[in-house]
Amino acid sequence: MIGLEIHAQITALNSKLFCSCRGNYRDLRPNSNICEICCGLPGSLPIINQKAIEYSTMTSIALGCKVPDKIMFYRKNYFYPDLPKNFQITQYNVYGISSIGIDGKYELDEAKQIRISRIQLEEDPGRIVYSEGGMNVGNTALIDYNRAGVALIEIVTEPDFTSPKEVRQFLNKLSLTLEHLGVCDTLLEGSVRCDVNVSMNGGNKVEIKNINSFKEVEKAINYEITRQSSVYNRNLNIELETRHWDDKKKITFKARSKEEEHDYRYFPEPDIPVIVLGSDFVANLKQRMPELPNQRFERFILKYKLSEHTSNILINDKKLADFFESTLKLHFSPTEIANILVTDFKSLIEDDTESTDYLKNLKVKPEHIAELAKLIEGNKISRITAKDILVKIFESGKLPSEVVNSSNSYKIADEKTIMDAVQSVFDTEKSAVEDAKKNREAINFLLGKVMKFTNGRADPKIAMRLINSKLSDPEKQ
Amino acid sequence: MTKLDDLLAYEVVEGLTEGQFTAEEYVISILKRIEEVEPKVHSFITLDTEGALSSAKIIDKKIREKEDIGQLAGVTVGIKDNISTQGIRTTCASKILENYVPTYDATVIRNLKENGAILLGKLNLDEFGMGSTTEYSRYRPTHNPWNLDYVPGGSSGGSGAAVAAGECTVALGSDTGGSIRCPSSFCSVVGLKPTYGRVSRSGLISYANSLEQIGPICRSVKDLVMMLNIISGKDAMDNTSMPSSPITVPNKSNKLNVAVIRELITGSDQEVAKSVFSASEKFQEIGFSCEEVSIKNLHYALPSYYTLASAEASSNLARYDNIRYGFDYPIGEYKWDTYFSNVRENFGEEVKRRILIGSYVLSSGYYGKYYLKARRLRSLLRLELLTLFKKYDLLIGPTMPILPFKFGEKIDDPIKMYLVDVNTVIANLAGIPAISLPIGFSNGLPIGLQIMAAPFEEQKLIDASYELEKVIHIQRRPNSI
Numbered sequence: 001m002i003g004l005e006i007h008a009q010i011t012a013l014n015s016k017l018f019c020s021c022r023g024n025y026r027d028l029r030p031n032s033n034i035c036e037i038c039c040g041l042p043g044s045l046p047i048i049n050q051k052a053i054e055y056s057t058m059t060s061i062a063l064g065c066k067v068p069d070k071i072m073f074y075r076k077n078y079f080y081p082d083l084p085k086n087f088q089i090t091q092y093n094v095y096g097i098s099s100i101g102i103d104g105k106y107e108l109d110e111a112k113q114i115r116i117s118r119i120q121l122e123e124d125p126g127r128i129v130y131s132e133g134g135m136n137v138g139n140t141a142l143i144d145y146n147r148a149g150v151a152l153i154e155i156v157t158e159p160d161f162t163s164p165k166e167v168r169q170f171l172n173k174l175s176l177t178l179e180h181l182g183v184c185d186t187l188l189e190g191s192v193r194c195d196v197n198v199s200m201n202g203g204n205k206v207e208i209k210n211i212n213s214f215k216e217v218e219k220a221i222n223y224e225i226t227r228q229s230s231v232y233n234r235n236l237n238i239e240l241e242t243r244h245w246d247d248k249k250k251i252t253f254k255a256r257s258k259e260e261e262h263d264y265r266y267f268p269e270p271d272i273p274v275i276v277l278g279s280d281f282v283a284n285l286k287q288r289m290p291e292l293p294n295q296r297f298e299r300f301i302l303k304y305k306l307s308e309h310t311s312n313i314l315i316n317d318k319k320l321a322d323f324f325e326s327t328l329k330l331h332f333s334p335t336e337i338a339n340i341l342v343t344d345f346k347s348l349i350e351d352d353t354e355s356t357d358y359l360k361n362l363k364v365k366p367e368h369i370a371e372l373a374k375l376i377e378g379n380k381i382s383r384i385t386a387k388d389i390l391v392k393i394f395e396s397g398k399l400p401s402e403v404v405n406s407s408n409s410y411k412i413a414d415e416k417t418i419m420d421a422v423q424s425v426f427d428t429e430k431s432a433v434e435d436a437k438k439n440r441e442a443i444n445f446l447l448g449k450v451m452k453f454t455n456g457r458a459d460p461k462i463a464m465r466l467i468n469s470k471l472s473d474p475e476k477q
Numbered sequence: 478m479t480k481l482d483d484l485l486a487y488e489v490v491e492g493l494t495e496g497q498f499t500a501e502e503y504v505i506s507i508l509k510r511i512e513e514v515e516p517k518v519h520s521f522i523t524l525d526t527e528g529a530l531s532s533a534k535i536i537d538k539k540i541r542e543k544e545d546i547g548q549l550a551g552v553t554v555g556i557k558d559n560i561s562t563q564g565i566r567t568t569c570a571s572k573i574l575e576n577y578v579p580t581y582d583a584t585v586i587r588n589l590k591e592n593g594a595i596l597l598g599k600l601n602l603d604e605f606g607m608g609s610t611t612e613y614s615r616y617r618p619t620h621n622p623w624n625l626d627y628v629p630g631g632s633s634g635g636s637g638a639a640v641a642a643g644e645c646t647v648a649l650g651s652d653t654g655g656s657i658r659c660p661s662s663f664c665s666v667v668g669l670k671p672t673y674g675r676v677s678r679s680g681l682i683s684y685a686n687s688l689e690q691i692g693p694i695c696r697s698v699k700d701l702v703m704m705l706n707i708i709s710g711k712d713a714m715d716n717t718s719m720p721s722s723p724i725t726v727p728n729k730s731n732k733l734n735v736a737v738i739r740e741l742i743t744g745s746d747q748e749v750a751k752s753v754f755s756a757s758e759k760f761q762e763i764g765f766s767c768e769e770v771s772i773k774n775l776h777y778a779l780p781s782y783y784t785l786a787s788a789e790a791s792s793n794l795a796r797y798d799n800i801r802y803g804f805d806y807p808i809g810e811y812k813w814d815t816y817f818s819n820v821r822e823n824f825g826e827e828v829k830r831r832i833l834i835g836s837y838v839l840s841s842g843y844y845g846k847y848y849l850k851a852r853r854l855r856s857l858l859r860l861e862l863l864t865l866f867k868k869y870d871l872l873i874g875p876t877m878p879i880l881p882f883k884f885g886e887k888i889d890d891p892i893k894m895y896l897v898d899v900n901t902v903i904a905n906l907a908g909i910p911a912i913s914l915p916i917g918f919s920n921g922l923p924i925g926l927q928i929m930a931a932p933f934e935e936q937k938l939i940d941a942s943y944e945l946e947k948v949i950h951i952q953r954r955p956n957s958i
Binding site for chain 1: 559560561567569574577579580581583678679680681682683685686687713714715716717788789791792795796798800801802817836839840841844848849
């Protein structure tokens with residue numbers, strides 16, 4: 001059995017959860033994005049960020065959770081140098097419901113659902129930077145509070161996963177949902193973290209903490225399954241313990257025992273009054289909530305008449321799907337444009353999809369693709385030429401018409417010119433011509449030669465017709 | 478003519494506006510007064526002489542140039558040292574904050590500055606507000622100006638003593654379980670704990686967030702109203718603050734229904750009870766109705782208060798780990814397992830006791846038994862009081878069940894010390910406003926009357942206090958020092 005505890009920062013927010021410091025703390029000088037509140041200076045009080053409540057509610061709705069009428073915050077008390085107040089403001093459901101979402105169900109695929117036990121809104125601690133060699137070796141630990149107070153959404157699942165593959169499937173889907181909601185850019189460094197509970201063969205539960213990206217989660221689980229199996233096979237007990245994931249060595253290791261023995265002494269945060277959301281709040285939010293991936297998928301099929309396969313490729317890359325729809329606004333030709341994007345376009349960007357805003361940095365914009373589609377549809381260029389032109393646009397950022405003009409790439413529709421090409425192919429490929437007479441399959445070879453002869457510019461339909469008529473009418477040879 | 482340092486706040490503003498004296502002259506008279514009595518009273522932890530003088534000069538310049546000087550222009554204010562003041566050390570009378578200089582002003586401090594008030598410095602208290610005598614200050618105790626052998630009350634003992642001794646025109650205190658009203662009663666001055674939420678807590682260094690409020694301590698009801706109106710209001714920096722309407726004085730008041738709380742009388746010293754009865758007679762003489770009532774859940778108040786206050790304190794005080802600010806701590810002992818407990822040795826005994834109690838009542842297995850129960854009793858008490866306020870405008874009783882006592886009398890027995898708060902904690906638990914008004918003396922020791930009203934009914938409190946003040950003239954400043 002595997003269960004997850006996911007922490008996703010609400011990267012969409014301009015400010016932190018309880019103060020006006022920047023929500024995006026990345027690439028800033030250490031301890032420059034701090035104030036009295038997020039540093040927990042004496043006398044400062046938390047001021048709740050209303051937007052954070054909206055984003056966490058949307059996430060709860062998207063994950064099929066119930067959103068209560070009232071929410072509260074709790075203090076979770078523990079000493080840790082990265083925690084400025086030595087308590088974390090979070091939510092807690094033991095003494096009545098307080099958290100933003102509960103009892104959710106999230107569909108993994110048609111056959112399987114994962115139960116979500118709760119979703120809560122809380123603050124991120126600061127960051128401890130250890131000297132070379134890590135926390136157990138070095139002599140110094142530096143603390144950077146720039147991250148302290150950033151809004152986090154914690155998503156806790158029931159132990160419903162039975163394989164690392166299911167976990168990966170879930171995390172991919174979750175990332176896509178968070179991205180569609182605009183809540184979290186999961187590709188940003190440190191924006192998502194995951195704790196995993198693994199228990200096998202009815203043994204004790206082992207918690208793996210601090211897995212700092214979704215990609216590492218599957219590896220950590222695989223490692224832990226192997227480790228637990230080997231312990232089990234030696235007839236040893238699997239200890240109830242907390243382990244950490246070392247993403248350099250790719251192993252889990254036992255945490256210091258002190259870290260496990262916590263009594264967090266939860267109690268209601270007195271500085272934030274109970275927040276009454278009311279049923280209108282959820283209903284209104286549902287109205288103006290961004291479209292979720294599965295809704296978009298259905299719309300692509302219904303409205304654009306795309307295949308499930310094509311729709312899936314687009315939806316699974318939100319930025320590509322957005323690009324697709326921007327292009328449609330300029331020129332409504334869903335099939336042609338989707339075709340360009342999921343094949344040639346995607347093959348050209350494949351290596352860059354890891355970076356967060358790879359499409360923004362491209363020289364190719366929706367205008368380019370719209371024009372390219374028009375040229376293809378207007379029979380001005382062939383699909384083969386289109387691919388070459390796309391490569392040139394990627395390099396230069398010029399509009400397709402410019403590229404076509406300057407490289408003389410317009411499709412050749414003039415029968416005489418194509419006939420000349422066919423003639424010269426027939427002249428040089430005598431044996432292939434003989435084959436083709438007996439075996440119609442070999443015609444494609446001749447067509448290929450004609451296309452090559454014209455640098456892909458010949459209208460393939462005309463070429464095919466001419467080849468056919470030439471084969472059946474030997475006179476013309 | 479009265480001595481300059483004896484003026485009330487509204488007299489100071491009048492005198493300045495009419496050009497009877499300059500702000501600088503007034504501040505100098507106050508500083509002289511401080512020089513004279515401070516060695517006996519010890520109200521201040523930090524005195525900002527230069528700051529006060531330069532603020533006075535700015536006001537004088539504004540007067541010369543006929544600019545707006547603000548409603549509190551020239552009024553010297555002493556600030557309890559648990560209210561954050563930008564650039565002025567704020568210690569909470571604790572060794573753990575002995576070097577802490579806030580980077581920001583509490584909202585109430587900004588309000589005062591914007592209205593031309595002159596900050597004199599920071600006043601003594603029991604460490605983090607935990608105590609009723611100032612004996613738990615980690616620096617030195619403050620002495621009662623009426624009799625230097627006696628405690629001034631606490632925790633805002635520095636504020637009560639400084640106002641009574643004429644070391645400042647008015648002062649700010651904070652009240653978690655009686656910390657404004659106890660010293661006001663013991664020092665024969667007027668002190669108000671506002672309705673929870675009326676005054677922003679932003680910048681008040683938390684002891685027990687759900688209970689405490691900042692409030693004024695003054696030598697007259699009129700002064701108190703001036704101060705209250707300036708520090709009240711909804712504040713974007715405090716989610717628990719609420720809007721309120723300003724108080725007027727004198728106000729065309731109706732005759733109010735007053736009820737004396739029976740249990741508070743029977744639990745008091747005879748001398749104190751006698752004074753309260755004579756005050757209630759005065760109320761009747763001026764046409765108020767006066768009855769006796771009983772509060773059924775009163776005996777739950779003290780245990781509920783100490784459970785909740787300690788619980789919140791244990792969490793609030795966790796941040797004093799000497800990492801971001803603090804005191805000199807010998808380097809070389811930064812060991813993971815011992816660091817936090819080592820640095821926190823530097824808290825005083827009473828603070829440690831409350832952290833321990835608070836951690837205990839919140840720990841798993843005891844939360845339901847103590848903390849949760851205390852919260853339920855708090856709601857029960859609040860509900861009972863709100864029901865009473867449907868029938869009565871005001872509930873009265875002695876502020877303190879006993880007269881001021883001598884140093885050392887109760888310090889060895891925490892329970893005895895906690896018991897003196899029994900009358901005052903009610904208002905904090907219920908979130909209602911409560912004032913302490915001087916009503917008499919016994920053997921030269923002051924007695925205060927506590928008046929409580931429904932949430933945000935400060936106007937009624939003030940009306941009753943103002944009327945009573947007119948008919949019983951109680952000295953606010955001792956002649957002896």
